[in-house]
Amino acid sequence: MIEAEGLTKFYGQIAAIRNVTFQVAKGEVVGFLGPNGAGKSTTIRILTCYMPPTAGVAKVDGLDCFEHSLEIRQKIGYLPENAPLYADLPVRGFLRFAAGAKGVAGKHIEKEVNRVIGQCGLDKNADRVIRHLSKGYRQRVGLAQALLNNPSVLVLDEPTIGLDPSQIIEIRHLVQELGSDRTILLSSHILPEVAQICQRVLIINKGEIIATDSPTSLTSQLQKTAKILIEVSAPAPDLLSAIRQLKGVQKAEVRENGANKFVVETDPSVDVRSDIARLVVQSGNGLLELRSVQLSLEDIFMQLVTEEPSQQEEAES
């Protein structure tokens, strides 16, 4: 549904993105992840026909973003970063304008506007001037305008930025719901969010795509060791050395915050949890906690973002 091929964009002498290539299939919900200034918004602006790329081809639904700009704009619902809105208009007035601009027929405008107002929970604020709305509600108005005319592709640039936790959850539910019958590309720098909503993640750093996969397989790919956390009832140095003897254990150490808490790193292919449990019981200690730790998307992200440049530098030299 969305194809980017070798997208490059220069602002003057500075390249914001270089050779960005990816695909988003129909019906997929894809997270676009990267630190601030990585080139997420630049890529999105090219895909939404805001500006043409310096080089490369962007296609939506098989149509070139540059040559068929109007048709594509008709298909895409776009929430720009920071949800820019006409602050002097009331919510309903703004949505009526947006519906008209998106080509909703005159007699359907009212119905369509009411639908998105309901969908985004704006009923109580529909007649207020946008200038007087809180950040959270502005973000909802931004989302509401993107949903007008029921676009088959949604592009959301940081949809949950500046919202409070309960609003974030609401928006996530809404996006999940919308994702059931739409293609969604969603950018964010908040990782758990992406892990929760998206089937696939694109990670971009310094203008280049550095990884693309599902959150779970990214985790398993990058997990070089499996981590197990243990808490016992009393400090037990003997136990620790016994654990070190187990097959597959690479490292076992006391965790920073207590002599009775250990962290064990093992070969990911072996599961030593039952062996550890037996050792603990044999040593006469009480077993308070035993759990394996999954690498979070944060860890992956940090790993990718920090490792990748050094590898590149090596390759270059």
Next chain:
Amino acid sequence: MRGFWAIYKKELYMIFASPIFYAVAFIFLVISGIFFYLILDYFNHLSFELAQNPMLARQVNIMEIVLRSFFLNLSFILLFLAPLLTMRLYAEERKAGTLELLFTYPVTDRAAVAGKYAASVTAFLMLLAGTLPGIIALALTAAPAWKSIVAGYLGTFLLGSAFLSIGIFTSSLTQNQIIAAVLAFGALLILWFVGEAKSIAGPTWGGLADYLSMTRHFEGFSKGVLDSRDLVYYILFSTLFLFLTLRQMSSYRWRG
């Protein structure tokens, strides 16, 4: 011209929702009212003087004297006020980032420029309509010169629309509304006085300067004379600046 009506309605709403329009309308109507009163006063003096001299009175159409000074004054007030009607059209969108919405809605750039321009012209027509009651009252009490009135209003409309086209262009150049207004005002002043260069420049350049002058083309209308050359001048003038605005918008898009 897809999206023209949606943009036109939105712009019109925003013009009337902002206090700028009311401030401009207030100043415009007060000053044009004062001028109108002063001209009538002068007209009275003239009537008394001409009453003493019937020979001369037959050669002078007093109504035309009044209308002529009135429309010249109107055009001069507009020189100052027109940039205020257009300064926000693009500058505000650039500053607030809403240009990103406008650029990603299925609306052509041409429709956006046309919609915005049409809205500012509509607001300007409303200002002009505010001067009608005085003129109508005059026409009903004195010998009416309808042709001169129509020509004068048509000329003022064309002149004002040309002012607005410069205004929308300067608004597309910057995200600062004040700079947009100052640039438009400067450009208008230059085009207003460029005709004066006729006396100092040679025949070729002087002729060109005279042709470019906005005042010169307005004189005919204010006298109640319709000349197609003046009409063409104003229409070409507005078209040129709307075209430049369109170019400026695509350049803005390309730079990203």
